[in-house]
Amino acid sequence: MSDRPLRLRFAPSPTGRLHVGGARTALFNWAYARRHGGTFVLRIEDTDAERSTPEHERAILEGLRWLGLEWDEGPDTGGPYAPYRQSERIERHRELARALLAAGHAYRCFCTPERLDVLRAEQASRGEKPAYDRRCAELPRDEVERRLAGGERAVLRFRVPPGETRFVDHVRGEVVFQNAEVDDWVMLRADESPTYNFVVVCDDVDMRISHVFRGEEHLVNTPKQVLLYRAFERPIPEFGHLPLMLGADGKKLSKRTGDTALEDYREKGYPREAILNFLCLQGWALDGSTEVFSTDDLVANFDIADVTKGGAIFDLDKFRWLAGEYIRADSLERVAERCAPFVVAAGLMDEAELRERWNWFLEVVRGEKERIRTYAELPERIAYLFAGDEEVPYHPEAEERVRRQGTAAPLLREYAGWLRGELAAGATPAALAEGTRAWVKERGLKSPELFQPLRLALTGQSGGPDLFETIALLGAERALRRIEGGAGRLA
RNA sequence: GGCCCCAUCGUCUAGCCCGGCCUAGGACACCAGGUUUUCAUCCUGGCGACAGGGGUUCGAAUCCCCUUGGGGUCACCA
Numbered sequence: 001m002s003d004r005p006l007r008l009r010f011a012p013s014p015t016g017r018l019h020v021g022g023a024r025t026a027l028f029n030w031a032y033a034r035r036h037g038g039t040f041v042l043r044i045e046d047t048d049a050e051r052s053t054p055e056h057e058r059a060i061l062e063g064l065r066w067l068g069l070e071w072d073e074g075p076d077t078g079g080p081y082a083p084y085r086q087s088e089r090i091e092r093h094r095e096l097a098r099a100l101l102a103a104g105h106a107y108r109c110f111c112t113p114e115r116l117d118v119l120r121a122e123q124a125s126r127g128e129k130p131a132y133d134r135r136c137a138e139l140p141r142d143e144v145e146r147r148l149a150g151g152e153r154a155v156l157r158f159r160v161p162p163g164e165t166r167f168v169d170h171v172r173g174e175v176v177f178q179n180a181e182v183d184d185w186v187m188l189r190a191d192e193s194p195t196y197n198f199v200v201v202c203d204d205v206d207m208r209i210s211h212v213f214r215g216e217e218h219l220v221n222t223p224k225q226v227l228l229y230r231a232f233e234r235p236i237p238e239f240g241h242l243p244l245m246l247g248a249d250g251k252k253l254s255k256r257t258g259d260t261a262l263e264d265y266r267e268k269g270y271p272r273e274a275i276l277n278f279l280c281l282q283g284w285a286l287d288g289s290t291e292v293f294s295t296d297d298l299v300a301n302f303d304i305a306d307v308t309k310g311g312a313i314f315d316l317d318k319f320r321w322l323a324g325e326y327i328r329a330d331s332l333e334r335v336a337e338r339c340a341p342f343v344v345a346a347g348l349m350d351e352a353e354l355r356e357r358w359n360w361f362l363e364v365v366r367g368e369k370e371r372i373r374t375y376a377e378l379p380e381r382i383a384y385l386f387a388g389d390e391e392v393p394y395h396p397e398a399e400e401r402v403r404r405q406g407t408a409a410p411l412l413r414e415y416a417g418w419l420r421g422e423l424a425a426g427a428t429p430a431a432l433a434e435g436t437r438a439w440v441k442e443r444g445l446k447s448p449e450l451f452q453p454l455r456l457a458l459t460g461q462s463g464g465p466d467l468f469e470t471i472a473l474l475g476a477e478r479a480l481r482r483i484e485g486g487a488g489r490l491a
Numbered sequence: 492g493g494c495c496c497c498a499u500c501g502u503c504u505a506g507c508c509c510g511g512c513c514u515a516g517g518a519c520a521c522c523a524g525g526u527u528u529u530c531a532u533c534c535u536g537g538c539g540a541c542a543g544g545g546g547u548u549c550g551a552a553u554c555c556c557c558u559u560g561g562g563g564u565c566a567c568c569a
Contacts, residue, residue, distance in 0.1 A: 013569050048568060113567065120566095129493045130565065155567055172496070173508095181494050181565095189567040196569045220495060220564045243497080243562095250561065281503060281518090288505030289517040308504075311562060315502050318519040328532075371531045398529095433528080440528090451528040463530020 004210045004235065006038030010064075010071075011200070013045040014057035017261035020314075021215060021245040021253060023067065024279040028242060029213050030069045031295070031302040041207060042074035044085045047199050052087070063262045067272055068295065073207075081207040086199050089206075093194040096202050096232070097156055097187055105231040106187055108144050108154040109136040132157070132184045156188035158198075158228065165223040170213075170240035170304045177223040185224055197221055201228040204237060213240040213304060216311070217252070240304040243283050244311040253314055269342055269376030271330070274323040281322075282312040292325055324373035336365040339378045346379035348386050363473060367465030384459045385473060389481040394489075398462035401452065403490065408453035412487040415439070415450060416480055423476040429468035436468070457486025 010026040012018060033040040042064070046052035061076060073079025083089060100106040109132075111119075120130040137159065148154060160183070166176040187198040194202070204212065219241045229236045247257025254260060259268070265275055276295055280286075284307050286293050327335055340361075343349055354361060368381050384392055402408050415436075422435055440450050451467065458470055458479060471479040 011569095015569070045569065051568080109567095116567085124492095127492065131493095153567095169496095175495075177495070183565080186567050191567085193567085195567070200569090215563095216496070217563055218569090221569095223495095241496085246562080248502095252563075278503095283503090285504055285517095287517095291503090291518050305508090310497050312504090313502060315519065318503060321519055324532095368531090370533095436528085447528050455529060461530080465530085467528065 005208065006033065006036050006211065007041060007207065007209050008033045008038055008211045008213065009041035009043050009204070009207065009209050011043040011045045012060050013048065014053060014060060015048055015051035016056060017263050018060045018063045019260050020262055020265070020279065023063070023262045024245065024282060025214055025242055026064055026069050027067070027276065027279050028302065028304070028307070031298045032211065032213065032304060034299045035302050039072045041079070041209070042071035042084065043203060043207070044075050045196070045199070046085060046087045047194060047196060049087070049193070059263070066266065067276060086203060089203060090194060092206065093199050093202050094188070094192060097194065097198070100187070100231055101156060103231070104159065106156050106158050107137055108139070108148070109157045110147055110152055110154045111135060134184055137184065153190040155186045155190050157184045158187050158224070160184050160227060165226050167222060167226050167236065167239055169219070170238060171307045172241060172309055175219070175222070179223070182223050182227070197224050198228070201225050201232070205229070205232055205234045209237055211238045211240070213242060216241045216244050240307065243308055245282055246311045246313045248313060250313060258314060258316065269374035270319070270323045271326040271338070271375070274326040278319045278322050282314065283308045292322065320373045327372060328370050332362060332366055332369060335369055336362050339365060339375045342376050343379050348379055348383065360473070363469070367469055367473070384461065389478050390485055392460040392482060394456060394460045395462060398456050398460070401462065402456045405449065405452065407449065409487045409491040411450055412453050412457055412483050412490070415454065416483040416487065419483065420480055423480070429466065429472050432468040432471065453486065453490065454483065457483045
């Protein structure tokens with residue numbers, strides 16, 4: 001088994017947006033394949049015709065690609081085991097089901113959903129575990145034929161053999177299930193459509209999947225699947241069940257406790273490198289001390305055996321810190337490129353304007369680059385640059401602090417007079433900074449006495465980039481107008 | 492509830508497999524200080540954990556058992 005070609009897969013179901021937990025599963029599968037020279041397969045599990053949509057499928061592929069997780073075989077790229085969309089493999093599933101039926105590993109069950117409901121209700125009331133009672137397990141062949149011919153609907157159930165099922169999980173070690181605990185589960189529904197536990201094995205067998213790494217919620221499915229491999233007499237793949245990603249409440253990450261979709265974070269402006277890095281950190285560590293690392297580092301070092309066993313609470317604070325790290329470390333040009341769509345979306349500038357004033361925009365970004373943690377944070381921080389000079393929105397607390405100082409209005413008026421002269425003479429930001437310090441000193445003031453009102457008048461905020469750079473960004477006329485306007489508003 | 496999985500700072504984790512180097516390391520968050528025109532960055536320091544109990548051993552965070560706690564799962568969903 002170990003000398004089989006290494007083949008891994010990620011098999012999302014297009015019934016919703018790509019979950020961040022799914023993205024991490026894909027990442028670890030991908031990394032393992034890349035590390036060991038294996039093949040990474042993408043397969044779409046769209047057997048739930050009710051909920052699967054082409055839109056979701058497209059979005060999932062796009063999201064994975066955006067992350068940089070390229071697959072070697074998949075629904076769009078094709079490959080030697082095509083098709084890679086389960087809905088297109090149903091004939092094969094039925095064929096395999098018939099083979100199992102013929103071999104006695106499966107049987108027809110005529111029990112109606114209604115009877116099963118009643119059965120489960122009775123079991124529940126007696127405090128028993130809900131399980132199929134195998135009423136149809138030993139039906140004589142002629143009776144089965146007769147009822148089928150009579151138009152009765154039947155599902156196909158797997159006949160779970162006695163004994164126990166054990167397998168080695170590469171994250172957890174050996175896991176044992178008593179087969180008596182495993183229900184005779186449905187392989188084919190009454191309409192002949194195959195169910196998840198069945199198709200997954202059919203396709204993994206047909207696609208020669210050698211390693212199955214997936215979320216821990218699938219751990220309890222594994223005995224069913226191992227039993228199926230045995231029935232098929234095919235090699236059982238290596239398993240590894242990844243710890244769950246948990247919400248702040250310690251339960252499986254759900255919409256109740258935060259954003260669950262990869263897209264959510266993308267839309268919120270997290271750098272993709274930071275997302276990837278953070279996903280790694282949920283359940284795996286490079287060396288225990290390095291927090292910031294690339295997917296190359298992951299690929300060079302990833303081992304399924306090093307994955308943590310316990311569930312990991314999604315630590316948004318750390319994620320945001322990491323995102324900021326990536327933005328700070330990135331080039332100005334690139335940060336600007338990536339912020340641009342958010343600026344446009346916020347209605348601050350349109351694309352033509354952005355192109356036209358690109359160098360100006362670069363300077364704007366330079367001022368905020370070490371302050372933002374996500375690209376989406378830029379627009380709100382720089383909105384003051386686009387406000388009318390007479391109606392710069394003052395942050396209430398900042399304004400309150402300045403008003404308490406009391407001397408702001410006359411000071412600003414006086415300073416504006418001085419500044420007008422300097423600006424007219426073409427002073428650089430650095431020269432202005434120096435001149436202003438001298439100006440403050442001459443009057444026996446403390447720096448904040450001027451700078452706080454000045455910042456408020458210019459930006460409406462209490463913090464931000466260098467004031468003289470801000471003046472340069474605004475231009476002399478607008479800056480002066482804001483300072484004089486500020487003197488008026490604060491008088 | 493049955494079954495299965497898990498258990499190191501508030502959070503993510505290193506250490507555990509191959510007991511001693513662990514007075515348990517790193518990071519986020521938090522607190523304090525420094526730098527700065529402010530905010531942020533950056534630097535320094537602080538707070539803070541081996542769930543509990545039994546074993547095994549000269550010695551246990553590391554091995555075994557029990558308890559407790561948490562999670563997952565129990566469909567003609569995936």
